[in-house]
Amino acid sequence: MPKLRMGMVGGGEGAFIGRLHRMAAALDGEIELVCGAFSSDPDRSRRSGAALYLPPGRVYDDYRRMMADESALPAGERMQFVAIVTPNHSHFPVAEAALRAGFHVLSDKPATLNLQEALQLRDIVRETGLLYGLTHTYTGYPLVKEARARAAAGDLGSIRKVIVEYPQGWLADRQEDAGNKQAAWRLDPKLAGISSCIGDIGVHAANLAEYVTGLQISSVCADLTTFVPGRVLDDDGSILLRFDNGARGVLIASQVSVGEENALRIRVYGENGGLEWSQQEPNTLWLKWPDRPTQMLRTGAGYLSPLAAANTRTPGGHPEGYLEAFANLYLAFADRIRACEAGRPPAERGRDCPGIDEAIRGMTFIELAVAASASDVKWHQFPEY
Amino acid sequence: MPKLRMGMVGGGEGAFIGRLHRMAAALDGEIELVCGAFSSDPDRSRRSGAALYLPPGRVYDDYRRMMADESALPAGERMQFVAIVTPNHSHFPVAEAALRAGFHVLSDKPATLNLQEALQLRDIVRETGLLYGLTHTYTGYPLVKEARARAAAGDLGSIRKVIVEYPQGWLADRQEDAGNKQAAWRLDPKLAGISSCIGDIGVHAANLAEYVTGLQISSVCADLTTFVPGRVLDDDGSILLRFDNGARGVLIASQVSVGEENALRIRVYGENGGLEWSQQEPNTLWLKWPDRPTQMLRTGAGYLSPLAAANTRTPGGHPEGYLEAFANLYLAFADRIRACEAGRPPAERGRDCPGIDEAIRGMTFIELAVAASASDVKWHQFPEY
Amino acid sequence: MPKLRMGMVGGGEGAFIGRLHRMAAALDGEIELVCGAFSSDPDRSRRSGAALYLPPGRVYDDYRRMMADESALPAGERMQFVAIVTPNHSHFPVAEAALRAGFHVLSDKPATLNLQEALQLRDIVRETGLLYGLTHTYTGYPLVKEARARAAAGDLGSIRKVIVEYPQGWLADRQEDAGNKQAAWRLDPKLAGISSCIGDIGVHAANLAEYVTGLQISSVCADLTTFVPGRVLDDDGSILLRFDNGARGVLIASQVSVGEENALRIRVYGENGGLEWSQQEPNTLWLKWPDRPTQMLRTGAGYLSPLAAANTRTPGGHPEGYLEAFANLYLAFADRIRACEAGRPPAERGRDCPGIDEAIRGMTFIELAVAASASDVKWHQFPEY
C-alpha cells in the first residue's frame, strides 16, 4: 500500500498556512504531496512546485485544470484528496470543483465565504458521497482531546460556565497598509467575508468550546468592534453565550490585544469540577476540584485517556506543538479516506477531524455574531440548518 | 504624637473580615485598636474584646452605645475613626451613627445595602465634613498602583479593551445549608442586598477596572445567573462593558467556578501596549508590547513608579500579600485623618484609599447589573448621581 | 492579660530588617514594642523611637543600659523579650547581655559571628533557662510547613535527592562602594563573619533543606567563589550535600545571579513522590507522583495539614507573603514565652520557631562550607557539637 496522495490548492511562495498544511501532512509519513495549483500566477506556481520537488507536470496554475488533469491519471497515480489553503473566498469554488471531480477535500477554515455557500457545500458533499474535512487545528491537540474525554465522561458534572478567549495583537495597527498580505486579505470583505476577527479566530474559539464541552451554543449576545480606523470589518469582539443545556459562557476574540500572540484559552466549570487549557502551553491541562488540589495533566502521561494517547507522538516532557496538532487532523482525515476507499468504516484509532457539520455551525456562528452585534435586541438564537 | 485610635463595629469571634481589618490596621504600627462593638451578643463581644487585650470598659455590645460613650471620653483618649466590618445591611446605619457622632468611617464594601442608602450616606459625609473610606482592598496592591500609574502616564496609549474577571468556586454547592456563615449572609437578600455575586465580588472587579484604567464604565449588558437551586440571588454573572472613552470590556464574576479560589485578574489593552495583573500572584505585573518582549515587573524593583514604591514594604523577591495591600488602604486613610485633624492637606505620600465616590459608583454598578440582566434591552447606561 | 512586651536592639532609621521584625511582631496584635536601643547614635535612636510612638524614657542608645533599666522596671511593665536585628557581629554580645539580664531572645540570623560564639551562646541559654529563637524566616511559610508535614508523614517515601537554591543578584556589582549599607556590612568580615553568600543566604537554604526533609546534612563538598573583584568574602557558592539517611543533594547560593531577586527554592524527591516550593510564589506547593498528575496545593485550602492551617491567616486565594511567614515565627516564639512564664508546656498550636540547635547547625554549616571550599579533599564531614 503506498502513501496517500495529496494535491494542494493555494500555498505558493510566501503563503503562510499552506506551508503549515504541508508539514502537517508530511510529519507522519502517511501522506505524499503529489501535485498542486499553488498560485494562479504560472511562474509563481511553477517555482513553488519546484521548491517542493514536484515534477513540473504535476504543477498547475489553475485548480480546474488540476482537477481535470489529475482525474485523467491512472487511479494509482492521481491525487486522492485536495488540501485547500487559499483565502476564504476561494474555499467554496475549489471545494466544489474537487468534489465534483471525485476528490475528497480537506479545507482550511472558515469553510466558505458565507453561510449560503456552506449550505450548498453540504449538498454537494452529500451528493458526491465524498469526504470533507475542516482544519479547526486546535482541536487536534492531545490535551484538547483529553479535555473533551473528561467532559464526556462526566468528570465535571453538568457544565455551567464556559469561558473561551482568543486574543491576538498583530492587527493592532494598520498592518494591511504595511505590505502584510495576511492582514490585507483578512480585512478585505471580498476575500474574507463579513467578519475579520470572528471569521478568522472567533470561529475557532466557538468550535473549541463546542468540541470540548460536547454542548451546542444556543444563543448569543454580541458586541463586535472595529478599533483601527479605516477598516470595514470587525477587529475585536466579545460575545455572551448560552448553551443548549442551560450553561452560560463568554467568548472573547481580538486582533488588537496588543502584545498577545495566539492566546486561545478555554475554561469550563461544571457542578463537580473545572478544566483549563491554553494553546500557548498546550501540553498542560488543569483539572480543578472543589475539595482536592488542582491537578496538572501533561501530554504523554500514562494516566491520560485513549483519545489523548492516540493523538500523541512523544513521551511525556517532549513538548508537542501546533504542527503536531495539525498533523493529527491530517492523520484522522487520512484514516477516513483509507476506510472510505476500502469500503469499510474508519478504523477506531481515536482520531477525529471536523467535517461539514462543523462547517455549517461555524459559518452560522459568524453570521449570527455579526447580526447580533448590529442589533439592539439582546439575545439571538442560534439557528439550525 | 500617639498612634491613631481605631474602634471597630463587627468582627467578633469567628468572623472573617474583621480579623483581616485588624491585622491590616496593626501591621505598620500606626494605628491602635482601642475599642469595639464586636457583636450585639454581649458575651460574644466581651470575649472578643478580651482576646484582643482591650480593657472591658471599651468593649460594647451596641454600636450606638459605643458612639455615645466614646464621644464622652477625653479627646486624646477616645477613638478617632470606626472600622465597619459587619454584613452589608448594617454598613449604612453604623456609618451614619459614627459620622453623626463625629467619627471618621472606614467601611468594608459594598458601601451599603442599596444605592439609595449610598446616596444618603454621601449627604451625611458632606454635611459632617468627616472622612469616609471604602476598603476595595485589591487596589492596595503595589502593582495595581503601578498598573494605574502606567496607564495614567499614557504608556499603553488610548485604551481599547479591558477584561476583568473574578472567579471563585466556594459557592458551587449549597454551603449556605452547611453551616457556612459567610455563605449564608451573602446569599440572604436581607443581609446582602439584591445581589450576591456582583455585590460581593463583581463590584470589586468593576472598581479595579476603573481604578487601573482611569476610565469610567458608561454602559453595561449583563447576564446574571443563579446556578445553584434554591438561591434567590445571583451566583454568577458575565457583563459586557463600554467605557466613557469608547473602550470595550468584559467583566466576568462567579461564585460557582469550581476549583477557583479568588482569581481576580485584569487585562488592559491600549493602542500601544497592554498590561496584565492577577491577584493570586500579585507581585508580578506584565507589560505587553507590539514589537518588544513582554516585560515582567516585580514588586519592590527599583524601576517602579513612586506610587508603587510608596505602597511597598519589602525588597524585591519578598512576596507581599493580601494583608499588605489591605494595610495600604489603612495607611492611606490614616494619613488622611492625620492631615484632617491637623487642618492640613494630606501629605503626598502616594497612598490613596477609595471613598464616597467609589461607594456611589459601586452601588450603582450592582443595581445596574441586576436590572440589565433582567431586561431584554441590550445596553443600559450607567447613570450619574 | 496584656500583650507581650518586646524590646528591640538595632533597627533604627534606614535599617532594613528591623522594620520587618516590627511588622512581623505587630501583625497579630499579640506583641507590643515597648522599648528599644535602635542605634548607638543617641540622636538616631531617639528619632527612631519617636517615629515608633515610644515614650522617650524607653528609648536607649546602649543595649546594656536598656537591659539594666528595663530590669529595674516593674514586672508588668518591663519588656519580656528582646529582638536582635543588628549586623552579625553584635548578635552574640547583645544576646548574652539580654539573657544574663533575664530576657528571652529572638535573634536574626546567622546566630553569631562564628561557631565559637554560637557554642558559648548555647551554654548561656542552658544556664539561664531562658528562651532563644532564631528567625529563619522561610520556615514560617504555611506551605513550607505543609512540605515538612508531607515528608514527615512518609508521603514521599524515603528521600533520595534534595535540591535547594537561593540565587540573588543584588551584589553582582560593587554595591558596597555605592553607598548600599546592606551590601557594605555583609561583605565586611568584621561585621559579617567569614562568609557573605553562605553566611547570609546559604545558611537559610541549608536550614530549609533540613527543616522540610527532617534529615540532617552529614557531609559537604563545596566550591565557593568571589566573583566581584575587591571582595574578601564569597559572593557565590555551589555545594554538594550528603544527608544522614544517604540522600544526596545540591545547594546553590549566589549573590551575583544577576536579575534574580530572592529565588529560594527547594525540590525534594523520595522513592514515592516529590515536592517543590518556591519562596517567590510561596502559596503554591507542588506534589509530584510517578503515575498520577502533579498536584498544586494552595495556601488556605481545606485539604492541608493542621500544621499548615495553624500558620495561615487568610482563606485560599488571598496571598500570604514574607511578613506573614515572619509573623508566624513571632507567634510561635510568643506562645513559648507565654507558656514559659506560666510554667506550662507551650500550647500545641502547630507553630514552631527555630532555636539554639538550629543556631549551632547554621554556624557549623557556614564554617564547614568555607573550609571545604578551600580544601582539595572532596568530602567534609558535618561535625556534631
Added chain:
Amino acid sequence: MPKLRMGMVGGGEGAFIGRLHRMAAALDGEIELVCGAFSSDPDRSRRSGAALYLPPGRVYDDYRRMMADESALPAGERMQFVAIVTPNHSHFPVAEAALRAGFHVLSDKPATLNLQEALQLRDIVRETGLLYGLTHTYTGYPLVKEARARAAAGDLGSIRKVIVEYPQGWLADRQEDAGNKQAAWRLDPKLAGISSCIGDIGVHAANLAEYVTGLQISSVCADLTTFVPGRVLDDDGSILLRFDNGARGVLIASQVSVGEENALRIRVYGENGGLEWSQQEPNTLWLKWPDRPTQMLRTGAGYLSPLAAANTRTPGGHPEGYLEAFANLYLAFADRIRACEAGRPPAERGRDCPGIDEAIRGMTFIELAVAASASDVKWHQFPEY
C-alpha cells in the same frame, strides 16, 4: 533536484527514538526515507519497512548488507546518508560501516559506547572526508539558538555561573524488570556503556551548557549515585563544573526525580545579564537584567536573532516542540550534505548540527564524570583529545 535520500539503521517496530528521527526527517519535505535496516530480526525489519511504505528490496536485516547493496545502486537512487538510531553499543560499528561505504552519518547520541571508539570514529571521519552529525536534539530549539546568539553577542557580559539540570523520574523504580525495553538497555553496561544517567541525559545537559555559553567545561567534581537497588550503572548525578573562562557551574541529572518528565533547564548568569530556558516550555526564553524588568522572549517574535528565526517554522504563539527542534538538526545536516555534494561551502542559513567534536567532548564528559565520582580527589581536569 530531488529530495535527499536517507537510510536508517535501527528504529524498527516498537522502538522509540527511530520514529522520532523519521518524523524529524520528514517534516520539512527535504528528506525522503528510501531504505532501512530496522532490525536484525528479518521479519521485524520487513514489517517495519512495509509500515513505512518502503519497497521490500530496500528493507534489510543487516546494516552491512544495506551498506553494500545501497552502494551498488545508481548514484541518483541510492541513499545519501544513514541515520543511526540503535542502542549505544552499535553506534560505532554502524557509523564506521556507513562511512567506509561512502555514506554520511547522522547518529543518535551518545556518539559511541566509549571514548576510545569516539576517537577512532573521528579518525574515520577525517579519513573519509564525509559528514558526521550527532543529534543533541535540544540545541535545535529556536530559543536555544537565541540564547546562544545573545551570549555570543555579549549581552550577558562575561559569564560567571551556569546551572544546567536534567531531571527525569521514569527510572525511579525497576522499570527494567517491568518489560520496559527503553529502561532495560539504558541500564545495561554492554548496551549503554559505563553510565546510564550521565550517558543518557547528563551528556545532553553538558552539551547544552557549552552550546549556549560558547564556553568549554574545564574541570569537574562529581557525585554519581545508584539509588535503585540492583543496578550497575548510575541513575543520578550532581556535578560541579568549572569553565575555561573561570565561570562556575552545576550540572544536575537524574532518572529518579520522581514525577519529573524531561525537565532540562539552563540558567546562565553573566556580569551584565542572565538567561533562563526550559525544555518543557521551550517557546519562552527569559532574559534577566540588574536594573530593568525581566524580559520574556517568545519563539517566532520579530525581535529575535536571525539564528533563531532560521530555526522557526510558525508565527509567534503557535508552539513549536521537540520534533521541530529535532527537524532543525536534520535540516542543518541536509544543508551540509547538499553543499558537500555540490562541492561548495554550506549555505549560510543559520542552521547548525553538532558533529564529531561534540561527539568527542560528550564521550570525554561521560568518562570523566564516572571517574571523578569514584575518586576522592575533588577536581578532575577535562582532557583535550
